[in-house]
Amino acid sequence: MLNQEHQLTRKVAREFAEKFVEPIARKMDRENYFPRDVVREAGKLGMLTPTVPPTYGGGGMDLRSAIVILEEVGKTSGGFSLLMEACGTLFSHALLTFGSEQQREDVLSKVASGEAIGAFALSEPCCGSDAAAIETKAEKIGGEWQINGVKTWITSGMYADYFLVFARTGAREERHKAISAFLVERSNCIETTPIEVMGMRGTGTAEVKLNQCPALDVVGKINGGWEVLIETLNVGRVAISGVALGIATGAFEEAWSWARQRELFGQRLVDFQNTQFELAEMYTAVETIKTLAYYAAYLFDVGRREEFITMAHVTKLQAARLTVDVTRRAVQMLGGYGYSKESKSEMFYRDAKLLEIGEGTNEVMKYVLYKLISRKN
Numbered sequence: 001m002l003n004q005e006h007q008l009t010r011k012v013a014r015e016f017a018e019k020f021v022e023p024i025a026r027k028m029d030r031e032n033y034f035p036r037d038v039v040r041e042a043g044k045l046g047m048l049t050p051t052v053p054p055t056y057g058g059g060g061m062d063l064r065s066a067i068v069i070l071e072e073v074g075k076t077s078g079g080f081s082l083l084m085e086a087c088g089t090l091f092s093h094a095l096l097t098f099g100s101e102q103q104r105e106d107v108l109s110k111v112a113s114g115e116a117i118g119a120f121a122l123s124e125p126c127c128g129s130d131a132a133a134i135e136t137k138a139e140k141i142g143g144e145w146q147i148n149g150v151k152t153w154i155t156s157g158m159y160a161d162y163f164l165v166f167a168r169t170g171a172r173e174e175r176h177k178a179i180s181a182f183l184v185e186r187s188n189c190i191e192t193t194p195i196e197v198m199g200m201r202g203t204g205t206a207e208v209k210l211n212q213c214p215a216l217d218v219v220g221k222i223n224g225g226w227e228v229l230i231e232t233l234n235v236g237r238v239a240i241s242g243v244a245l246g247i248a249t250g251a252f253e254e255a256w257s258w259a260r261q262r263e264l265f266g267q268r269l270v271d272f273q274n275t276q277f278e279l280a281e282m283y284t285a286v287e288t289i290k291t292l293a294y295y296a297a298y299l300f301d302v303g304r305r306e307e308f309i310t311m312a313h314v315t316k317l318q319a320a321r322l323t324v325d326v327t328r329r330a331v332q333m334l335g336g337y338g339y340s341k342e343s344k345s346e347m348f349y350r351d352a353k354l355l356e357i358g359e360g361t362n363e364v365m366k367y368v369l370y371k372l373i374s375r376k377n
């Protein structure tokens with residue numbers, strides 16, 4: 001499923017991760033540091049928005065290439081990989097697919113180049129999984145759309161220059177039929193409050209209050225927000241599996257080398273059969289995530305839409321669960337060191353838990369999957 005171009009992308013992504021991400025990975029985690037400059041570097045290299053055409057400043061690559069990049073970066077920092085995914089896939093894919101030519105030229109090109117940061121603002125204090133119940137309202141006042149409401153858990157929310165805001169354009173009882181997507185530029189009407197999180201730190205997670213905020217424009221059609229949201233999350237759920245793959249691989253690699261150097265009871269840790277079994281389990285999990293993520297991305301790239309949607313959900317569910325499992329096993333294998341802030345696996349373990357929650361929880365994946373498979377059978 002991967003050709004020479006993908007291999008070349010991997011090489012460039014690895015170099016980028018070593019040169020720019022490795023030096024700030026710990027700082028992001030320990031100090032909740034948001035690496036604005038490194039996002040800019042990723043933009044310059046076309047790696048922030050791999051699937052956006054070069055005309056708008058993106059990489060002009062396919063979804064498999066995006067997974068390659070998120071995987072390579074994720075081996076070093078789950079947080080930075082998530083930042084790239086939220087800005088480069090969630091926000092940018094929505095604008096590329098549903099935005100007008102002007103929105104692409106004016107906003108997408110700035111985000112793709114790393115000059116501006118885009119955030120995807122769907123979740124609210126009332127509603128995450130039940131997205132059709134959101135309460136943020138958009139009203140047309142004097143020919144302009146104004147938005148009022150509160151969004152929460154927004155990745156890059158503290159630093160974003162543009163927000164893709166989902167808001168109600170009809171009664172709450174109309175649920176998904178009365179939701180629209182709006183492009184909102186940061187201004188005084190936006191109030192952001194940081195949220196301290198367990199993992200994926202340094203990603204600017206915030207509560208975002210919109211007080212009579214003028215929207216720049218509608219993205220897609222009025223009352224067509226649900227289509228924007230579903231299409232974007234289908235792609236996002238595969239992309240975030242690339243983040244998962246990176247984290248799981250990073251934890252596996254640390255456990256692998258630790259098991260070779262640690263000695264106890266007169267032999268190396270790796271010489272115990274239990275350790276070998278553990279490494280085999282972890283390897284199997286990593287290879288499973290890899291196969292699923294690249295296969296789902298391949299289905300998207302070749303336009304096998306129906307299969308893609310089902311596999312996007314199978315992949316997200318399994319990638320999230322397996323990454324939590326791999327990182328937990330890595331911490332266990334490293335013993336006290338694994339529990340300390342010195343090990344990478346400690347950070348990866350905390351980062352991994354987000355994968356079972358963000359962009360749809362495990363339960364939501366099963367809810368969607370059951371609906372998809374019932375339609376077929």
Ligand SMILES: Cc1cc2nc3c(=O)[nH]c(=O)nc-3n(C[C@H](O)[C@H](O)[C@H](O)COP(=O)(O)OP(=O)(O)OC[C@H]3O[C@@H](n4cnc5c(N)ncnc54)[C@H](O)[C@@H]3O)c2cc1C
Pocket residue numbers: 086119120121122123126127128129130152153154155156197200205354357358359360361362363364367
């Ligand atoms: C670090 C971080 C970053 C995030 N980034 C963003 C972002 O950039 N943009 C954005 O819009 N959102 C973002 N989110 C929000 C995320 O998408 C939501 O947290 C997630 O969708 C779950 O929603 P909730 O927190 O409201 O939980 P709830 O929806 O209240 O769920 C609570 C529990 O109920 C379970 N549940 C849900 N449905 C069912 C069911 N049918 N049956 C049984 N149990 C069920 C859930 O799985 C969960 O265990 C982020 C969250 C975090 C933590």
